[in-house]
Amino acid sequence: MNTILRKQFLAHVGQTSPSPMLVEVARAEGSFFYTPDGKRYYDLVAGVSVSNVGHCNPDVVRAVQEQAARYMHVMVYGEMVESPQVTYAARIAAALPAPLDSVYFVNSGAEAVEGALKLAKRVTGRTELVSMRRAYHGSTHGAMSMMGTPEGEEWKAAFRPLLPDVRAIEFNDFEALDRITRRTAAVLVEPVQGEAGVRLPAAGWLEALRERCDRTGALLVFDEIQTGLGRTGALFAMQRYGVTPDIVCLAKAFGGGMPLGAFVAAKRTMDALQTDPALGHITTFGGHPVCCAAGLAAFDYLTRNRVVEQVEAKGALYEELLAGHPQVREIRRSGLLLAVELGDAAKLYRMMELFKEAGILSDWFLYCDTAFRISPPLTISEEEVRDSARIVAECLDKL
Numbered sequence: 490m491n492t493i494l495r496k497q498f499l500a501h502v503g504q505t506s507p508s509p510m511l512v513e514v515a516r517a518e519g520s521f522f523y524t525p526d527g528k529r530y531y532d533l534v535a536g537v538s539v540s541n542v543g544h545c546n547p548d549v550v551r552a553v554q555e556q557a558a559r560y561m562h563v564m565v566y567g568e569m570v571e572s573p574q575v576t577y578a579a580r581i582a583a584a585l586p587a588p589l590d591s592v593y594f595v596n597s598g599a600e601a602v603e604g605a606l607k608l609a610k611r612v613t614g615r616t617e618l619v620s621m622r623r624a625y626h627g628s629t630h631g632a633m634s635m636m637g638t639p640e641g642e643e644w645k646a647a648f649r650p651l652l653p654d655v656r657a658i659e660f661n662d663f664e665a666l667d668r669i670t671r672r673t674a675a676v677l678v679e680p681v682q683g684e685a686g687v688r689l690p691a692a693g694w695l696e697a698l699r700e701r702c703d704r705t706g707a708l709l710v711f712d713e714i715q716t717g718l719g720r721t722g723a724l725f726a727m728q729r730y731g732v733t734p735d736i737v738c739l740a741k742a743f744g745g746g747m748p749l750g751a752f753v754a755a756k757r758t759m760d761a762l763q764t765d766p767a768l769g770h771i772t773t774f775g776g777h778p779v780c781c782a783a784g785l786a787a788f789d790y791l792t793r794n795r796v797v798e799q800v801e802a803k804g805a806l807y808e809e810l811l812a813g814h815p816q817v818r819e820i821r822r823s824g825l826l827l828a829v830e831l832g833d834a835a836k837l838y839r840m841m842e843l844f845k846e847a848g849i850l851s852d853w854f855l856y857c858d859t860a861f862r863i864s865p866p867l868t869i870s871e872e873e874v875r876d877s878a879r880i881v882a883e884c885l886d887k888l
């Protein structure tokens with residue numbers, strides 16, 4: 490790697506941990522990215538479920554170039570009529586189950602969560618927020634407040650005080666649903682918990698959660714920031730699991746590789762943000778026209794090429810190719826979101842070194858450092874699934 494660049498990266502780019510990966514990216518295409526010396530990596534993270542249509546998807550690149558040449562930022566969000574924004578909002582409204590038809594654009598996942606929580610408080614007039622243990626919703630104060638305990642505690646402790654009136658319940662615990670009451674403004678849940686290490690909802694639990702929210706008047710908010718746009722084998726996980734929330738948060742793949750997020754609700758719900766106070770939730774860049782053009786191109790690519798329909802088979806193939814390996818304890822999977830459980834953190838760290846040598850980009854999960862992630866671009870070919878699984882198995886052989 491260019492040593493000056495490396496030094497400047499460490500000196501001048503704000504760091505998130507003492508041990509960054511330090512792999513320089515020269516270019517990326519499809520399921521791969523390349524270093525300046527030409528080393529190829531299978532991208533089995535996809536920017537944490539961002540690059541669903543593959544790196545440098547030509548449709549997305551073209552849309553970005555064309556929109557950038559037409560106009561970029563003009564005026565703060567919500568004032569002007571910008572066709573990439575309007576067309577994308579209409580497309581998302583048509584794809585989501587009723588009554589989710591009003592899209593409030595923001596810039597990131599955490600911001601989508603912030604907006605959804607504020608909307609729920611505004612609509613219900615209540616203050617209590619319920620989250621799930623081992624949930625991850627972003628790193629801003631509000632989103633971090635919803636991280637759930639006890640695992641989230643390690644992250645939260647240094648940043649208190651956070652939001653008051655937040656309580657965490659156990660994901661998949663039917664009895665804990667009684668803790669949702671008429672004081673609860675919103676219940677925030679990932680339909681498949683990502684950073685917990687891919688935890689799937691138990692049969693009937695999301696339905697029971699929906700019922701409890703209906704009975705108490707609490708708004709049900711799905712965080713589909715990681716699961717949305719095809720990752721679980723349906724366009725949205727809510728369709729796969731058959732439960733419609735009152736608000737859904739989107740980001741990551743939603744921008745087709747550009748920074749874009751949204752919270753989506755029924756228009757009659759969303760309209761609450763217009764008044765009392767007006768301008769109570771605003772953003773400068775939310776729904777940036779270039780990001781919306783990219784997201785729209787990616788969305789159209791997914792649907793036109795029937796990419797989502799092939800996700801389940803590709804995920805099942807990874808599972809079939811790796812589940813029998815003696816080092817693999819368990820594979821937890823929803824579509825092309827896989828956690829390969831080794832049951833041992835030291836082995837996992839060793840796997841990361843082996844992966845780096847072998848040209849595989851994987852990662853562990855925020856709350857689970859004994860499993861590695863397989864969440865490639867959804868456009869990965871069957872041949873690439875087989876080839877990357879072979880390399881992963883060779884790394885497992887070396888443990």
Ligand code: PLP
Pocket residue numbers: 537597598599600625626627628679683684712713714715740741
């Ligand atoms: N929600 C979930 C489920 C996530 O996985 C993430 C990011 O990993 C977020 C929210 C936060 O998104 P962002 O990093 O865009 O703020």
